[in-house]
Amino acid sequence: MYPASWNYKPYYSLEAYFKEYFGEKIYKIALDAGMTCPNRDGTLDTKGCIFCSEGGSGDFAQSVSDLPKLVADSKIRTPFIAYFQSFTNTYAPVSNLEPIFRQALIMPECAGISVATRPDCFSSEIYALFQVLKKEFPNKLIWIELGLQTIHERTASYIRRGYSLSCFEQCMEALHKIGIPVIVHVILGLPGESHDDMLETVTYLNRFDLFGLKLQLLHVLKGTDLADDYEQNSFQVLSKEVYVELIADCLEQIRPNTVIHRLTGDGPKDLLIAPLWSLNKKDVLNSIHKKMKERNTLQGKQYHDTGCRNNL
Ligand code: SF4
Incomplete structure (x- = not known):
């Protein structure tokens, strides 16, 4: 029932994308490039986003300086994408960023880089750097990952995101102009958000060429400060059943050619307070597949092309 090009899954996974375009599996290696973040260094705040761990949302990341040795000692699987995950990876002068990204891109085992950052941490020099790297390494992937989390300003303010939706839109437009593919991160289950609020965030993203x-x-x-709020019972986490229904609803709305990079979470076991059911990732994914099958549905089933991509 589901397309072979999607590995017979009800959605277009990253795995299927790699298979389609590279004919093989490509691994993502999470890296820590020693960055910080304006939400932590006092520029905007010192406390960070309310959910962010001490590792800057990169709790499994390895130091970027170890990358050559890890490859030489066959300690990582190849080919790989160097995923600059911890903290904000464009929050430094271009003269610091360029050698870090270049060091990964010149490695033959490296298929490309994926740079996690915030839309308010770009400058014309940084956009120009990505253009230069794109030209210099035409056969490598150069991606940006933006942590939007929600389109709702009241939630954005609760989580202390620290930038506006219009800032995100401007950044999306600028990256689109220079042809850099963008992956957007959305968090489902944020305190105070209804089912419809979350679906609204997901459908809003269809307007971009995401x-x-x-x-x-x-x-x-x-x-985290979120843990304090949780312990004071100020909100509840989603149950597995509610999450699976929600994911099915979201997938139905998402444009069919948007690659789904993640459907669950990767919380470190020793830090995770809730929801503990999410530790069984395989079970969560199987439940999502089962739900989609039961509903006889797939990614994009309810998607309507409004034709307004990157035309804000
Ligand atoms: S922007 Fe990212 S690294 Fe910075 S506090 Fe928020 S989640 Fe953590």
Whole structure:
């Protein structure tokens, strides 16, 4: 029932994308390039986003300086994408960023880079850097990952995101102009958001020529301010049943050629307070597939092309 090009899954996964375009599996290696973030260094705030762990949302990341040795010692699987995950990876002068990205791109085992950042941490020099790298490494992937989390300003203010939706839109437009594919991160289950609020965020993203989407279940991690709110019972996390229904509803709305990079969460076991059911990732994914099958549905079933991509 589901397309062979989607590996017979009810959605267009990253795995299927790699198979389609590269004919093989490509691994993502999470890296820590020693960055910080304006939400942590005092520029905007010192406390960080309310859900963010001490590792800057990169709790499994390895130091970027170890990358050559990891490859030489066959400690990572190849070919790989160097995923600059921890903190904000464009929050530094171009003279610092360029050698870091270049070091990964010149490695033959590296299929490309994926740079996690915030839309308010770009400058014309940084856009120009990505243009230069794109030209210099035409056979490598160069992606940007933006943590939007929600389109709703009241939630954005609760989570202390620190930038506006219009800032996100301007950044999307600028990246689209220079031909850099963007993956947007959305968190499902944020306190105070209804089912319709979350669907609204997902459908809003259809207006962009979005390459990829990460749907991430809200995780409550130890040591975060979110954990304090959770312990004071100010909100509840989603149950597996509610999450699976919600994901099915979201997938139906998402443009069919948007690559789904994530449908669950990757909370570190030792830091995760809730929801604990999310630790069984295989079970969550199987439940989503089962639900989609039961509904006889697939990604994009309810999608309507409004024709307004990157035309804000
Ligand atoms: S912007 Fe990213 S790194 Fe910075 S506090 Fe928020 S989640 Fe953490």
